[in-house]
Amino acid sequence: xxxxxxxxxxxxxxxxxxxxxxxxxxxxxxxxxxxxxxxxxxxxxxxxxxxxxxxxxxxxxxxxxxxxxxxxxxxxxxxxxxxxxxxxxxxxxxxxxxxxxxxxxxxxxxxxxxxxxxxxxxxxxxxxxxxxxxxxxxxxxxxxxxxxxxxxxxxxxxxxxxxxxxxxxxxxxxxxxxxxxxxxxxxxxxxxxxxxxxxxxxxxxxxxxxxxxxxxxxxxxxxxxxxxxxxxxxxxxxxxxxxxxxxxxxxxxxxxxxxxxxxxxxxxxxxxxxxxxxxxxxxxxxxxxxxxxxxxxxxxxxxxxxxxxxxxxxxxxxxxxxxxxxxxxxxxxxxxxxxxxxxxxxxxxxxxxxxxxxxxxxxxxxxxxxxxxxxxxxxxxxxxxxxxxxxxxxxxxxxxxxxxxxxxxxxxxxxxxxxxxxxxxxxxxxxxxxxxxxxxxxxxxxxxxxxxxxxxxxxxxxxxxxxxxxxxxxxxxxxxxxxxxxxxxxxxxxxxxxxxxxxxxxxxxxxxxxxxxxxxxxxxxxxxxxxxxxxxxxxxxxxxxxxxxxxxxxxxxxxxxxxxxxxxxxxxxxxxxxxxxxxxxxxxxxxxxxxxxxxxxxxxxxxxxxxxxxxxxxxxxxxxxxxxxxxxxxxxxxxxxxxxxxxxxxxxxxxxxxxxxxxxxxxxxxxxxxxxxxxxxxxxxxxxxxxxxxxxxxxxxxxxxxxxxxxxxxxxxxxxxxxxxxxxxxxxxxxxxxxxxxxxxxxxxxxxxxxxxxxxxxxxxxxxxxxxxxxxxxxxxxxxxxxxxxxxxxxxxxxxxxxxxxxxxxxxxxxxxxxxxxxxxxxxxxxxxxxxxxxxxxxxxxxxxxxxxxxxxx
RNA sequence: GGGAGCGUGGCGGAAUUGGCAGACGCAGCGGACUUAAAAUCCGCCAUCUUCGGAUAUGUGGGUUCGAGUCCCACCGCUCCUACCA
Numbered sequence: 001x002x003x004x005x006x007x008x009x010x011x012x013x014x015x016x017x018x019x020x021x022x023x024x025x026x027x028x029x030x031x032x033x034x035x036x037x038x039x040x041x042x043x044x045x046x047x048x049x050x051x052x053x054x055x056x057x058x059x060x061x062x063x064x065x066x067x068x069x070x071x072x073x074x075x076x077x078x079x080x081x082x083x084x085x086x087x088x089x090x091x092x093x094x095x096x097x098x099x100x101x102x103x104x105x106x107x108x109x110x111x112x113x114x115x116x117x118x119x120x121x122x123x124x125x126x127x128x129x130x131x132x133x134x135x136x137x138x139x140x141x142x143x144x145x146x147x148x149x150x151x152x153x154x155x156x157x158x159x160x161x162x163x164x165x166x167x168x169x170x171x172x173x174x175x176x177x178x179x180x181x182x183x184x185x186x187x188x189x190x191x192x193x194x195x196x197x198x199x200x201x202x203x204x205x206x207x208x209x210x211x212x213x214x215x216x217x218x219x220x221x222x223x224x225x226x227x228x229x230x231x232x233x234x235x236x237x238x239x240x241x242x243x244x245x246x247x248x249x250x251x252x253x254x255x256x257x258x259x260x261x262x263x264x265x266x267x268x269x270x271x272x273x274x275x276x277x278x279x280x281x282x283x284x285x286x287x288x289x290x291x292x293x294x295x296x297x298x299x300x301x302x303x304x305x306x307x308x309x310x311x312x313x314x315x316x317x318x319x320x321x322x323x324x325x326x327x328x329x330x331x332x333x334x335x336x337x338x339x340x341x342x343x344x345x346x347x348x349x350x351x352x353x354x355x356x357x358x359x360x361x362x363x364x365x366x367x368x369x370x371x372x373x374x375x376x377x378x379x380x381x382x383x384x385x386x387x388x389x390x391x392x393x394x395x396x397x398x399x400x401x402x403x404x405x406x407x408x409x410x411x412x413x414x415x416x417x418x419x420x421x422x423x424x425x426x427x428x429x430x431x432x433x434x435x436x437x438x439x440x441x442x443x444x445x446x447x448x449x450x451x452x453x454x455x456x457x458x459x460x461x462x463x464x465x466x467x468x469x470x471x472x473x474x475x476x477x478x479x480x481x482x483x484x485x486x487x488x489x490x491x492x493x494x495x496x497x498x499x500x501x502x503x504x505x506x507x508x509x510x511x512x513x514x515x516x517x518x519x520x521x522x523x524x525x526x527x528x529x530x531x532x533x534x535x536x537x538x539x540x541x542x543x544x545x546x547x548x549x550x551x552x553x554x555x556x557x558x559x560x561x562x563x564x565x566x567x568x569x570x571x572x573x574x575x576x577x578x579x580x581x582x583x584x585x586x587x588x589x590x591x592x593x594x595x596x597x598x599x600x601x602x603x604x605x606x607x608x609x610x611x612x613x614x615x616x617x618x619x620x621x622x623x624x625x626x627x628x629x630x631x632x633x634x635x636x637x638x639x640x641x642x643x644x645x646x647x648x649x650x651x652x653x654x655x656x657x658x659x660x661x662x663x664x665x666x667x668x669x670x671x672x673x674x675x676x677x678x679x680x681x682x683x684x685x686x687x688x689x690x691x692x693x694x695x696x697x698x699x700x701x702x703x704x705x706x707x708x709x710x711x712x713x714x715x716x717x718x719x720x721x722x723x724x725x726x727x728x729x730x731x732x733x734x735x736x737x738x739x740x741x742x743x744x745x746x747x748x749x750x751x752x753x754x755x756x757x758x759x760x761x762x763x764x765x766x767x768x769x770x771x772x773x774x775x776x777x778x779x780x781x782x783x784x785x786x787x788x789x790x791x792x793x794x795x796x797x798x799x800x801x802x803x804x805x806x807x808x809x810x811x812x813x814x815x816x817x818x819x820x821x822x823x824x825x826x827x828x829x830x831x832x833x834x835x836x837x838x839x840x841x842x843x844x845x846x847x848x849x850x851x852x853x854x855x856x857x858x
Numbered sequence: 859g860g861g862a863g864c865g866u867g868g869c870g871g872a873a874u875u876g877g878c879a880g881a882c883g884c885a886g887c888g889g890a891c892u893u894a895a896a897a898u899c900c901g902c903c904a905u906c907u908u909c910g911g912a913u914a915u916g917u918g919g920g921u922u923c924g925a926g927u928c929c930c931a932c933c934g935c936u937c938c939u940a941c942c943a
Contacts, residue, residue, distance in 0.1 A: 214862050342942045356941055444942055648884055718882035803878040808924050810878060846923055851877050856923045
């Protein structure tokens with residue numbers, strides 16, 4: 001018998017697979033397709049355990065579906081643009097490309113060492129001009145379609161990364177990458193109008209049955225659809241006189257979901273960044289205090305705001321507006337708790353019903369008019385029929401935000417108030433009638449800010465011409481190449497690179513300047529999965545027929561950290577490309593699996609600073625890639641966090657070893673090395689063990705198939721262990737001679753061996769191929785073999801043990817034929833528990849076939 | 859503040875539509891083999907027990923013949939998100 005030696009067989013088989021070009025994927029033909037995709041990695045060094053888990057899951061699915069008879073597309077590439085490469089280049093006085101490509105080579109060899117079945121001919125590297133050329137081309141198609149805008153507005157600026165960030169990249173006020181506090185700046189930047197797709201991105205979440213609920217929920221929350229109304233307030237003087245025929249300049253509009261509370265509006269608040277604020281206070285005594293407030297507000301960081309209990313600050317503008325619903329004059333304040341880029345940047349303040357307004361009113365001694373009350377409120381009886389404003393202060397500690405009855409609210413008094421309430425509908429209808437309001441849907445989703453002030457990214461293909469404005473680079477001139485001669489360590493950037501900047505205008509031919517911003521790296525990852533279907537196309541990003549035949553991705557696997565960012569952007573790209581007529585599907589990823597993290601044995605995240613990182617290469621060196629793959633799938637369900645336990649890994653290594661030897665025994669090739677001396681003491685009869693093995697062989701094939709379809713790799717492996725245990729028992733109670741002499745047993749044993757090897761092939765492919773060739777005597781690789789079939793009839797036991805319960809407590813066990821009639825089972829059960837039912841009345845006996853009988857007595 | 863999820867032996871976890879809780883594995887304990895150890899093989903392994911049983915899936919209720927699973931309340935933990943009007 002040959003010893004199991006992963007260190008010898010794994011590299012050898014990897015070589016054989018490569019030589020045979022085993023994982024080459026031609027364009028798919030008439031066979032059904034499966035597109036199995038793992039999120040491509042950022043080449044930041046060698047791979048870590050998180051990668052091993054992610055890609056082991058994908059590889060098992062790819063190999064399984066391949067054996068199941070699908071044409072499987074299983075590609076790999078690199079998300080190769082990004083800031084870490086620039087930082088490394090600065091540190092080492094080198095070029096980002098050097099660091100990036102070196103890391104790609106390292107990771108690629110690690111992937112090969114893991115035995116992953118990628119078609120390396122389809123590799124997509126985001127920083128290759130052959131790829132980013134088409135990223136620029138898509139940008140220009142979006143531009144033509146009106147999905148690109150360049151505008152000046154307040155943006156998030158990361159002082160450490162020295163670039164702007166998209167909204168999605170600011171987490172609790174900090175940069176998603178370096179965790180520095182983000183600042184607000186007014187800058188002219190490039191945007192993708194993802195908000196044009198807000199409603200569809202929300203609606204189509206319903207189609208994504210194969211996505212985790214929490215991911216869909218997070219996206220829905222991020223899109224943040226809110227139904228309400230816009231209400232126009234007209235500027236008026238201190239006596240409450242408003243122009244009879246106000247112009248747009250006289251009107252300030254607010255968005256509200258609670259128009260029902262309009263009678264409780266006792267002041268009005270503008271965001272510090274509100275456009276037109278300067279004009280309102282210019283030349284008045286209020287100008288300086290307002291300016292001071294605006295300056296102070298700029299210093300409040302988003303992180304402080306995120307703490308939640310940040311104290312509100314405001315200043316009176318000296319101006320008033322008229323409440324359209326009751327003609328009352330309301331003072332206009334400016335305050336730092338109103339955000340400029342949601343709604344209109346102005347809010348009507350109703351302190352009795354909104355906690356923020358409440359706190360502000362308390363601080364600045366503004367009226368709190370109770371206009372919505374719970375029926376158990378002490379004020380309710382006094383005010384329930386009061387249409388006029390008679391009470392303008394309350395002794396509450398907080399605002400009343402729940403549903404209630406409207407009071408002091410003119411004709412609406414007595415109506416139910418709340419979100420989407422009767423009162424809200426009535427007030428909006430009245431506003432519409434008077435032309436001072438209209439229904440409005442707001443989204444929290446902002447347009448995607450895609451420009452970055454960094455070198456190592458895809459250049460935005462635009463040219464700024466004094467005469468023609470900002471124009472696209474002609475398609476035939478794409479790609480705009482990143483200049484290679486740049487010294488980042490010396491502080492050079494694209495904006496200082498004269499040779500790059502200076503060009504001619506493609507429209508008028510006069511000297512012009514190139515755009516020096518690059519695109520957000522998330523633009524690269526928004527369509528790479530489409531490029532895999534046609535990676536070498538130099539006429540288009542991809543051929544529509546090819547992309548439509550493989551897409552959408554059947555199973556996408558990656559980290560939950562992309563629940564919003566990458567997955568939302570990819571959905572947007574897909575819809576935009578569809579509307580450009582380039583693809584014919586609506587959603588990119590049919591099924592999504594978010595794998596859990598790999599933690600250390602104490603449940604801590606692995607990190608270099610903690611010094612608790614388990615390096616995949618060390619584990620492979622000790623136990624081999626097959627054991628690492630199988631272990632990482634066995635120890636936890638794929639979507640749960642996994643605590644690394646090296647003893648568990650050693651256990652899987654022993655399991656592979658044990659089954660390795662078992663296969664030799666099952667086919668009668670073990671000879672003197674057999675582990676299974678007959679040991680009949682207290683054992684099953686050989687014939688029973690054979691029967692059990694046959695049943696397990698069929699049951700387990702069915703179970704493993706079901707488990708694979710549901711991503712339950714851990715229970716699939718457990719089931720294979722059960723089959724191996726049944727084979728072990730059979731080997732123990734029979735001798736090699738018995739098995740050789742009995743053709744039925746010999747066939748059973750060989751079938752069991754081949755079945756186990758095939759079932760484990762997706763997890764432990766080198767181990768399986770080696771046994772398949774050398775012990776089982778087959779040519780070729782299991783990647784090309786078909787998955788074992790099973791007979792459900794043979795998976796059934798002919799006798800079953802049932803628990804007999806009396807009033808829900810197990811009192812006896814009976815063994816009956818699997819196909820026994822219900823009446824016979826009931827009779828046998830009653831007899832078995834006669835002692836417990838004596839003297840009592842049997843009310844009924846519930847028979848659950850194959851499970852139990854419950855006898856209810858009084 | 860808003861949203862989502864999770865609580866099962868010493869540990870990781872299993873229980874597919876409500877049907878024998880603890881599959882499978884790790885650790886531990888005992889045995890075989892060995893001069894010995896490792897490896898390997900076999901067996902035991904929720905808790906208490908007067909050996910009849912009793913108690914057990916975070917806590918307390920409820921629905922049901924039957925609840926880890928469904929409903930309500932509470933406790934604890936994790937993740938996401940946030941002055942979004």
